Amino acid sequence: MAEAGTGFLEQLKSCIVWSWTYLWTLWFFIMLFLVYILRVPLKINDNLTTVSMFLNTLTPKFYVALTGTSSLISGLILIFEWWYFRKYGTSFIEQVSVSHLRPLLGGVDNSAPSATSAAAGDADSSRQSVSECKVWRNPLNLFRGAEYNRYTWVTGREPLTYYDMNLSAQDHQTFFTCDTDHMRPADAIMQKAWRERNPQARISAAHEALELNECATAYILLAEEEATTIVEAEKLFKQALKAGEGCYRRSQQLQHHGAQYEAQHRRDTNVLVYIKRRLAMCARKLGRTREAVKMMRDLMKEFPLLSMFNIHENLLEALLELQAYADVQAVLAKYDDISLPKSATICYTAALLKARAVSDKFSPEAASRRGLSTAEMNAVEAIHRAVEFNPHVPKYLLEMKSLILPPEHILKRGDSEAIAYAFFHLQHWKRVEGALNLLHCTWEGTFRMIPYPLEKGHLFYPYPICTETADRELLPSFHEVSVYPKKELPFFILFTAGLCSFTAMLALLTHQFPELMGVFAKAFLSTLFAPLNFVMEKVESILPSSLWHQLTRI
Template identity: 80%
Template sequence: MADGDYFAEAARAVGCPHAPVSGLGLGPPLGWKERLKAGLANSGSTLWFLAGLGLLYALRVPLRLCDNVTAVTGFLSSLTPKFYVALTGTSSLISGLIFIFEWWYFHKHGTSFIEQVSISHLRPLMGGTESSISEPGSPANSREKCKVWRNPLNLFRGAEYRRYTWVTGKEPLTYYDMNLSAQDHQTFFTCETDFLRPSDTVMQKAWRERNPPARIKAAYQALELNNDCATAYVLLAEEEATTIVDAERLFKQALRAGEIIYRRSQQCQHQSPQHEAQLRRDTNVLVYIKRRLAMCARKLGRIREAVKIMRDLMKEFPPLTMLNIHENLLESLLELQAYADVQAVLAKYDDISLPKSAAICYTAALLKTRTVSDKFSPETAFRKGLSTAEINAVEAIHRAVEFNPHVPKYLLEMKSLILPPEHILKRGDSEAIAYAFFHLQHWKRIEGALNLLQCTWEGTFRMIPYPLEKGHLFYPYPSCTETADRELLPTFHHVSVYPKKELPFFIHFTAGLCSSTAMLAFLTHQFPEVMGVFAKAVSMISRTCVEYL
């Protein structure tokens, strides 16, 4: 169901503050000297073209242009229709191959191959200069803004990802994603004092190992050296356990070992900087274990237990907000349908000074939608107008869609879901998959929520006609998301692209060239006499024009 213009106007009528316009480059008006220089610079190509025509006219006699044109015309007149059929057929085949290659390259890399070669190689040869300063919206600058975050709700490799591979034969994780996880593990679970404990030295090598069986073997070696090696139990729970029950059992063993090591580190933390680093590492291990235990409880249906563990973690370790434990808490509270508690969490974390996420924005939209969705009707809204509560709900949906425009297609089941990656790109397709994978059931549970979303989400795009240049409530949409998402998501998934790219000029050009030459070949084959007369007429007109010059 398409969104009517009324909904977009209603959302604007409530006076939402627009994002500050900055960086437009407005300065004092240019003087006549600057305008003259700019005009001369822009007219340089025209002057060169006119100079070339003048030179050609001046050299028409020494070059014997008329005689050469007459010879070419005579040669063309002697050609048979079969030659024209072969010529146009060959041209059609070549242009068709170029068209197919351009289309494939555009879908794989998002740019035109001919354009890229022209800009990268031919332009410098022809005297063009490449600006050393990137534009604000250019991919080079946007790439730096695209920070990859660890998925707070990431699945278990052994109990979930590997089972998917066994059933489908497809790999749900990319090498890039797993490499980022390996870096995270080395950051969280290692420190410079690992050489003091042989088991930690073995685990340091295990986290760097690419082969899963080798990592599991190293974890068992670490347990032989030290039966209280918490990180070894963590690795086995993540990668060897084939069920959530097995993973929980191993994490409980890791928790017992981790608490012992954590208490020892607390007692020695002030002895040296190395002991402080060791305490930080042991704290990370303990928090990770408790969080994964909470996720195991959530998956096994013990939701209140999971909520308690998460709340205790947030109270005991408030500095570790970058782990986004509140997103795990939000999802569990939604499963309990404790909407008042969800609102309390949002009041704390949906703050202008904190980083936003799809979970924050869409959960806020879901709560406002919940109050009006059961009675919402597009026909009634069109006749009588939107109530204040409905306007607030539409506003919240527009805000969420502006932050991540990929989510609605998954919530409305216009695109099929896949297993979420271990890392996500905020505002990208990977974040949309991770959010919808866990939250689709919460939207379905509220009557009319998806109907209201379907009626209003497309109205967001009318408020941001140029999302890469200017946003409405958020910064402009980063142009680097497509490239980063292609590295995070498996190849069998069709990555969602926003804003939708237009086909490059050269794809249209080669398609037209292929079609026109194929048509000429067909006409020449069917009507050789008529096309021969047509070719002679074209050559005669060309000769007349040259002789006139």
């Protein structure tokens, strides 16, 4: 019985919601008709007369104060809406309306997909959304002590956000710790050090661990955060390599003796790969590029399954520095595969190689007269492919937007990835004659192929809508985050701006010309209510005047 009553109430509620959604005009006219019928017992005419007499007694100063206050309030709302839009990329009023008012009006029931359709039709899109909005470790991240901290000392600005550094702390705990660390005093100290938020406390803990034992992770922390130059960092990483190789050999012999030994070997493998990769990056930064390339190739051969570090992107950048374009093409042939995840480095390096074949002789005027050749068409298509994957990169390559230090983590297809790519690869594009000119002439043509990038892509999935929010967390506040597709100003910002300007103008005119504005207001109100008075007269001529008395007698 109770279930039947609950079901009846739900049906009644759904009927009322449906009627308010689709028959709101009918409800509006019914309410007007009831107000007209009840005008005599409700004394509507007398109340309107009283209100009009009260308004006639008000002085122009009241209207000046009223319009001025309205202008002030709408101006404050405008300022808040503009600040909220700049910070979060959406309108506060619109967000509150969608989040709180729409469920009350039944909008969730109408728009929410059913369980069956969500499981069948939205499975691919949800998987794509999770993978596209995942934050990745920047394979070319800088050194905190030797590079990020030096920037802070010079400019007084913090290049890394708390969110970015917190992600790095989680990565360090994942890569450099295991469950058996409590059995070794030095590793137990380092396990606590990676959780410390204070940099000085982490450095002190690393020195304390080194007093107990030759700890590879302690050397890593000192090389990353205490070393003020790349040379100092390289020396510390070489000491870490010596300690890390010893731990790796010992754990390799014991890895099959149990789960704990296997976890320890996995940790020692991560430590060794990290050290060798950072040593290769030190060699690259110190100008020993060929040595860096050899170290990266050896590392990829020794640990082919550890793709989490994306060492091939470091290799691509070093090969481009050597202008070994054939070797770059060989690396792309292996990693630019449809089954592998893409990145801005992969897509834009492929575009650079194809642009290199035609860019030195490319002329937009000649191309418009004779059309594009096959090689030029391939280069343009490669640029369109790269721009579709990450549309933020061209503005940095063309120096239309200023670069900052790249963060330690990036969001693929986002502004953070574009900064990380352009920071290291802008010099390679400048080195290829005409490459930036070809990019400048062709990159905006990508957007004609994808007019609705959030709904449907051309070669990739639709552009994820989560990039702006994640990039604002990853990038420092002094950087203006690039947004794609460009958002138009919300309706409520335009509305409050118009309302503020209009009420301010009314306040000024009422203060300067009170009599003229009074005449204008009366004429405007009479014109506004003229159609309503006309309808009321027609209704009174059709309906009998004693209708209310007849209804009361019934």
